[in-house]
Amino acid sequence: MPHYTLNYDIIQDAVIKKRKEKRIFLDYASITPLDKEVKKEMDKVQEKFWGNPSSLHTEGEKANHKLEESRIKIARILHCRANEIFFTSGGTEAINLAILGVIKASKERLPHIICSTIEHPAVLELIKNLINEKKTEVSFISPDGRGIINPKSVKKEIKENTILIIIQHANNEIGTIQPIREIVKIIRNSNFATRNSYPYFLVDACQSALYEDISIERLGADLLILDGVKMYGPRGAGILISKHNLRISPVIFGGGQERGLRSGTENVANAAGLAKALELAVGKREKEIKRLTKLRDWTIKKMLNKIPNSSLNGDSKKRLPNNINICLSQGDTLGKFPKVSPWDSEFLVIKLDTLGFAVSSASACHALSNKSDSYVIEALNPKCANSSLRITFGRDTKKSDLDKFISVLKKVIK
Amino acid sequence: MPHYTLNYDIIQDAVIKKRKEKRIFLDYASITPLDKEVKKEMDKVQEKFWGNPSSLHTEGEKANHKLEESRIKIARILHCRANEIFFTSGGTEAINLAILGVIKASKERLPHIICSTIEHPAVLELIKNLINEKKTEVSFISPDGRGIINPKSVKKEIKENTILIIIQHANNEIGTIQPIREIVKIIRNSNFATRNSYPYFLVDACQSALYEDISIERLGADLLILDGVKMYGPRGAGILISKHNLRISPVIFGGGQERGLRSGTENVANAAGLAKALELAVGKREKEIKRLTKLRDWTIKKMLNKIPNSSLNGDSKKRLPNNINICLSQGDTLGKFPKVSPWDSEFLVIKLDTLGFAVSSASACHALSNKSDSYVIEALNPKCANSSLRITFGRDTKKSDLDKFISVLKKVIK
Numbered sequence: 113m114p115h116y117t118l119n120y121d122i123i124q125d126a127v128i129k130k131r132k133e134k135r136i137f138l139d140y141a142s143i144t145p146l147d148k149e150v151k152k153e154m155d156k157v158q159e160k161f162w163g164n165p166s167s168l169h170t171e172g173e174k175a176n177h178k179l180e181e182s183r184i185k186i187a188r189i190l191h192c193r194a195n196e197i198f199f200t201s202g203g204t205e206a207i208n209l210a211i212l213g214v215i216k217a218s219k220e221r222l223p224h225i226i227c228s229t230i231e232h233p234a235v236l237e238l239i240k241n242l243i244n245e246k247k248t249e250v251s252f253i254s255p256d257g258r259g260i261i262n263p264k265s266v267k268k269e270i271k272e273n274t275i276l277i278i279i280q281h282a283n284n285e286i287g288t289i290q291p292i293r294e295i296v297k298i299i300r301n302s303n304f305a306t307r308n309s310y311p312y313f314l315v316d317a318c319q320s321a322l323y324e325d326i327s328i329e330r331l332g333a334d335l336l337i338l339d340g341v342k343m344y345g346p347r348g349a350g351i352l353i354s355k356h357n358l359r360i361s362p363v364i365f366g367g368g369q370e371r372g373l374r375s376g377t378e379n380v381a382n383a384a385g386l387a388k389a390l391e392l393a394v395g396k397r398e399k400e401i402k403r404l405t406k407l408r409d410w411t412i413k414k415m416l417n418k419i420p421n422s423s424l425n426g427d428s429k430k431r432l433p434n435n436i437n438i439c440l441s442q443g444d445t446l447g448k449f450p451k452v453s454p455w456d457s458e459f460l461v462i463k464l465d466t467l468g469f470a471v472s473s474a475s476a477c478h479a480l481s482n483k484s485d486s487y488v489i490e491a492l493n494p495k496c497a498n499s500s501l502r503i504t505f506g507r508d509t510k511k512s513d514l515d516k517f518i519s520v521l522k523k524v525i526k
Numbered sequence: 527m528p529h530y531t532l533n534y535d536i537i538q539d540a541v542i543k544k545r546k547e548k549r550i551f552l553d554y555a556s557i558t559p560l561d562k563e564v565k566k567e568m569d570k571v572q573e574k575f576w577g578n579p580s581s582l583h584t585e586g587e588k589a590n591h592k593l594e595e596s597r598i599k600i601a602r603i604l605h606c607r608a609n610e611i612f613f614t615s616g617g618t619e620a621i622n623l624a625i626l627g628v629i630k631a632s633k634e635r636l637p638h639i640i641c642s643t644i645e646h647p648a649v650l651e652l653i654k655n656l657i658n659e660k661k662t663e664v665s666f667i668s669p670d671g672r673g674i675i676n677p678k679s680v681k682k683e684i685k686e687n688t689i690l691i692i693i694q695h696a697n698n699e700i701g702t703i704q705p706i707r708e709i710v711k712i713i714r715n716s717n718f719a720t721r722n723s724y725p726y727f728l729v730d731a732c733q734s735a736l737y738e739d740i741s742i743e744r745l746g747a748d749l750l751i752l753d754g755v756k757m758y759g760p761r762g763a764g765i766l767i768s769k770h771n772l773r774i775s776p777v778i779f780g781g782g783q784e785r786g787l788r789s790g791t792e793n794v795a796n797a798a799g800l801a802k803a804l805e806l807a808v809g810k811r812e813k814e815i816k817r818l819t820k821l822r823d824w825t826i827k828k829m830l831n832k833i834p835n836s837s838l839n840g841d842s843k844k845r846l847p848n849n850i851n852i853c854l855s856q857g858d859t860l861g862k863f864p865k866v867s868p869w870d871s872e873f874l875v876i877k878l879d880t881l882g883f884a885v886s887s888a889s890a891c892h893a894l895s896n897k898s899d900s901y902v903i904e905a906l907n908p909k910c911a912n913s914s915l916r917i918t919f920g921r922d923t924k925k926s927d928l929d930k931f932i933s934v935l936k937k938v939i940k
Contacts, residue, residue: 137585143578143791151572158565164557164755168875169884171551201615201762204780204790234780234789241779341578341791348615348762348793363777365655366618366648375648376618377557377755379762461582470583 136513137470140434140506141284141319147344153388154346158381165378166367175380182383189390190336190353191329198352198370199383203318203339206352207234209363209374210314210335211276213354215248216361218275218310226251226269227278228261228290230488232316235278253279258427259288259492263298270299274311281331282320285474285488285502286426287435289324296332312358318342322393323401323432328353338390340382344507345389349382396507404433404505411503411514412436418522425489425500434505437489439496440525455499455525457485467520472502550927551884554848554920555698555733561758567802568760572795579792580781589794596797603804604750604767605743612766612784613797617732617753620766621648623777623788624728624749625690627768629662630775632689632724636660640683641692642667642675644699644902646730649692667693672841673702673906677712684713688725695745696734699888699902699916700840701849703738710746726772732756736807737815737846742767752804754796758921759803763796810921818847818919825917825928826850832936839903839914848919851903853910854939869913869939871899881934886916 161178163171180194187194200206215223225242227235229252242248251269255261261279270277277299282289292315299313315333317326321343328336335358340349354360354373366375408431415438416422425437441455453459457473464471474486490497503517575592577585594608601608614620629637639656641649643666656662665683669675675693684691691713696703706729713727729747731740735757742750749772754763768774768787780789822845829852830836839851855869867873871887878885888900904911917931 135584139578139581139583139585142581142586143576145576146572158560158761162557162559163884164553167553167556167884167886168872169553169879169886170549171553171884172556201619202790205615205778207780208778232780233782237782237789238779339791347572347791348796364619364622365652366621366646368647368651375651376616377753377761382762458582465583470577470581470585472581472583 135468135470136517138503138505138509138513138517139470139472140509141287141342141502141504142472143341144344144506146346147389147392149392150345150385150388154381154385157384161380165380166369175378179378179380179383182380182387185387186351186390189387189394191327192353193356195371196328196353196356198354198373199378199386200350200352200374201348202350203232203316203337203342204234204350206337206339206350207232207314207316208238210337210352210354210360211235211238211242211278212363213360213373214276214312214314214335214358215242216363217359220273220275222246222249222273223275224249224251224271224273225276225278226253226266226274226311228253228255228280229491230255230259230283230285230288231278231280232284232318235280235316236487249273254491255288257492258430259283259286259425259488260427260430261290261295263291263294266295267298270311276314277311278314278316280316280319281324281326282317282432282435283426283488284319285486286437286492287319287432287504288426289320289430289432291430292331292333300332319432321390323397323404323434328355334358338386340386340389343389343393346379346382346385349379349386351386400507401433404509407505407509407511407514408433408436410511411518412438414514414518415521418518419525423496425492425496432504434509436503437500438503439489439493439500441499442493442495453499457498457500460501460524463524464521467524469517469520471517472504473500474502549882549884550931552917552919552923552927552931553884553886554923555701555756555916555918556886557755558758558920560760561803561806563806564759564799564802568795568799571798575794579794580783589792593792593794593797596794596801599801600765600804603801603808605741606767607770609785610742610767610770612768612787613792613800614764614766614788615762616764617646617730617751617756618648618764620751620753620764621646621728621730622652624751624766624768624774625649625652625656625692626777627774627787628690628726628728628749628772629656630777631773634687634689636663636687637689638663638665638685638687639690639692640665640667640680640688640725642669642694642704643905644669644673644697644702645692645694646698646732649694649730650901663687668905669702671906672844673697673700673839673902674841674844675704675709677705677708680709681712684725690728691725692728692730694730694733695738695740696731696846696849697840697902698733699900700851700906701733701846701918702840703734703844703846705844706745706747714746733846735804737811737818737848742769748772752800754800754803757803757807760793760796760799763793763800765800814921815847818923821919821923821925821928822847822850824925825932826852828928828932829935832932833939837910839906839910846918848923850917851914852917853903853907853914855913856907856909867913871912871914874915874935874938877938878935881938883931883934885931886918887914888916 163175165176312334314335318339336353338351340346577589579590726748728749732753750767752765754760
């Protein structure tokens with residue numbers, strides 16, 4: 113993505129000024145801090161199991177044993193076999209491996225892929241490149257005005273050479289939860305296809321891991337993606353679950369680690385950290401869903417009430433309990449230089465930041481959006497694409513934080 | 527690589543037995559422990575700069591600032607520009623990115639690559655795949671009997687469509703140091719090629735980072751690879767240096783991080799860890815080279831003296847100061863089932879392990895070797911491929927450790 117050329121000195125000054133103030137972080141969809149328990153587990157593993165898991169000696173075998181133990185723990189949580197779990201360096205790499213790997217292993221001359229227009233850039237940018245290289249043909253599915261994919265629209269696009277269908281579990285910007293099980297049902301019914309046969313169904317669950325049931329059994333997906341940074345887990349740590357018997361080829365070659373699918377010295381501490389983070393996520397899930405759903409709905413109501421002409425982007429019910437995405441004003445004046453609209457997303461993010469609040473205008477990864485701040489909101493309601501804010505909660509978010517936020521926001525945009 | 531199906535219970539028993547015994551680790555070429563100072567730096571960075579570097583707000587900007595600070599530190603050590611440094615998830619990924627990225631960006635119909643037969647599997651396995659897919663043609667250069675590549679043999683293979691020459695700085699099994707500067711000179715002289723024009727020269731410096739001058743300026747390489755696990759640094763952390771103006775395309779797509787060349791949320795703590803590990807490596811280098819060269823030569827002399835029919839694999843002078851690779855008996859009896867030769871590498875590694883010593887039979891990554899334990903030694907002296915041991919030293923290795931090792935080895939093979 114284009115790095116914003118903010119002046120570091122100004123930023124650093126602002127940082128110093130705010131040092132004694134409490135910051136309120138409301139951007140947990142972009143990253144979550146590393147949980148203390150996860151950190152502790154990782155430190156322990158790094159200290160005791162630092163060997164190379166591919167080595168024959170005790171140091172290597174101990175490291176390998178620990179790695180496989182973490183794999184088994186994760187398999188139990190996600191209801192799959194341990195040998196269906198592949199550790200990667202993050203969600204982005206796992207998505208790339210899944211898509212490229214399935215295409216590489218397919219025997220179609222020109223394989224066909226179906227995906228939604230609001231997938232993460234890791235999907236859309238890769239697909240753009242594959243189209244350019246004439247390696248695949250793609251049918252894009254648009255969501256409805258609330259950001260939901262209609263399972264029937266997926267079915268309509270399935271062709272004889274369709275090898276892969278990609279639908280995210282929950283959207284990273286508007287938090288909309290897709291009807292994955294209905295889509296699976298309709299794919300399986302419309303086809304002779306059984307699980308493990310084409311078209312494969314890839315579900316990006318990076319955003320939903322903390323708040324949805326991500327059992328691959330219950331979701332019915334063939335391929336599932338998770339990312340440590342989105343669930344209070346390790347950085348540079350992702351998971352690809354690929355059901356056994358799927359045809360998938362490696363993208364990165366070398367020592368043949370991860371059963372040949374992902375070469376490179378394994379990161380044993382990261383694997384243990386992922387297992388711990390998932391364990392904690394599942395343990396806290398029910399309570400957090402209840403708490404955050406209440407908080408979300410209260411905040412949405414209050415925001416829509418206090419801020420004139422505001423509206424909610426995305427479905428109000430079928431959304432992650434920690435996600436609010438609000439359109440502040442339909443029809444932004446952006447582009448009429450030099451005047452900047454008071455509702456301009458980026459302007460607001462920076463303004464709110466100086467006042468102690470971290471929110472976002474779109475995803476932290478929005479390389480696709482040349483025209484507007486958010487291609488996701490562009491797809492739903494173009495008038496809101498440059499005047500929307502994403503507010504996402506975490507384990508530390510309290511009602512009083514949101515109360516403060518709303519009153520500051522109200523002052524800023526009036 | 528094929529994971530060895532050792533019985534974990536037996537291993538665990540052995541581990542318990544040895545718990546009070548001091549283990550002697552002599553396999554630092556496979557992995558180095560994480561340095562305490564590096565760990566401390568990473569913990570500090572993880573705690574204070576945990577934001578997503580792509581975010582617009584203070585948490586994001588602080589993380590981005592720290593990331594770029596690490597990049598600048600590394601650039602100063604390696605004598606390159608900060609924007610020539612790309613963080614990856616390890617040496618293997620960096621090698622794959624360099625090779626695939628250069629091929630993808632090239633306009634040749636069938637690009638030509640030159641590489642040595644003793645490169646790391648990350649190079650050879652990838653190239654094998656590229657040949658299978660008819661994406662490249664390759665000329666392999668064999669080393670001489672001491673494991674050294676003759677610069678003239680590289681020159682001979684350069685053709686009009688040669689886009690890439692790949693020679694490792696030091697071999698991971700036999701520690702042989704290649705005449706990189708001579709190869710660069712001969713490439714540049716033989717061609718109209720200046721730096722930044724084809725053929726590019728890729729140097730894998732993963733094994734040499736601790737003991738050789740890896741200034742990219744002085745080496746004269748166009749592309750350089752480093753790996754955290756080989757230099758007491760972070761796991762899952764690699765560096766690709768790609769000189770500016772090189773034509774190179776991304777392999778992993780997404781949010782466009784690392785100036786578009788490597789998407790995925792950046793690992794800020796790992797970047798800081800790499801900077802610290804390199805700083806320490808350079809600081810300790812001269813002293814360690816002196817200490818370990820003395821220790822190496824003393825050990826080689828004593829081993830060759832004490833063990834009948836033994837010989838050294840690789841050059842005795844042009845080799846890493848921490849590497850010994852010894853052939854215990856030319857012409858192994860391997861294959862005459864059920865008798866296992868007392869000099870069989872794998873048998874010896876396991877036997878020595880139960881006696882408290884961690885050494886290796888070959889690289890931890892030797893997926894290529896179906897026929898023998900080591901394709902590297904196979905290339906030098908086939909009779910030694912199944913009866914050689916690699917002993918590699920680290921910062922903690924003392925003369926007394928090696929003294930003990932030699933007497934135990936002598937008993938084991940007699």
